Amino acid sequence: MPLNPHTKLNTGAIMPTVGLGTWKSKPGEVEHAVETALRHGYKHIDTATAYSNEAEVGKGIKASGVPREDFFLTTKLNNPDMGHPKEALEYSLQQLDTPYLDLWLMHWPAPMTKEGGPDKSIDWLDTWHEMEKLYKTHPDKIKAIGVSNFCVEYLQRLLDNSEVVPAVNQIELHPSCPQQAIVDFCTSKGIVVTAYSPLGSDGSPLLKNPVVNKIAEKHNVSPAIVLISLQANRPNVNVLPKSVTKERVISNFQLIDLSDEEVKELNDISKTESFRACHPKWAGWGNLGFTEAV
């Protein structure tokens, strides 16, 4: 299958196929990763208030010297901020030192208290309506809104009760977590899907998987490139490999076409080896409609 040249949002904006993920990228590491990425062709940087690295991502952007209008920037509304999204938006803009976001996502449909438990006084749908209002009243600050970690059931509730169709649903996607039903649903509704943790996150067994390694050897690339390319080969999907290692940031951008047979072999991995790097249960709201397996 051919690589996606890019994905197109329901706003008409173009979203690059590959972006730099920064979940778990610590201050002290992430500035250089962002600078390296932007200097080596990446046109999308993804962060989140929850990652506690927006300020340093902003520094990396400045250090790269790449003009703001030349790349796509995403951040996410943090779970404990779901009762006051306007303040949270201003905080993100200030931390990132940017006048606008290309994409602002609800990080999880899971309001949380400052102490870290579920905040049952807030309905995430009300927060989405607040995000819609901010999007409409501040087009200079927010170019698109979307969601993250939404299953089909939650997306359907949102679509049935809202005016703005999310531009994006950002979810975990890799061969051990293919979530094809969510991808298909999003595609049918014009929602682009962004894949996070395409390598399976820290310590992933996928990098040692024999099928992944066999295909990597055949193409003379790293196993990481096979895994990132798999997502970039899926229609309507773009992908966020995370690395703070200079050589990996650079090499992860060099994607390859995979044959239909290779894609099938990679997809079959989930039949025997299935896991989530980020389980929805962490937020204290149960499974958030996700199935235990994938």
Ligand code: A2P
């Ligand atoms: P590091 O950031 O130390 O370079 P994911 O994108 O699925 O979240 O995976 C991120 C994890 O994979 C991190 O531990 C990252 O390490 C590691 N990683 C990123 N790129 C590569 C690569 N090309 N080869 C091996 N490991 C990689």
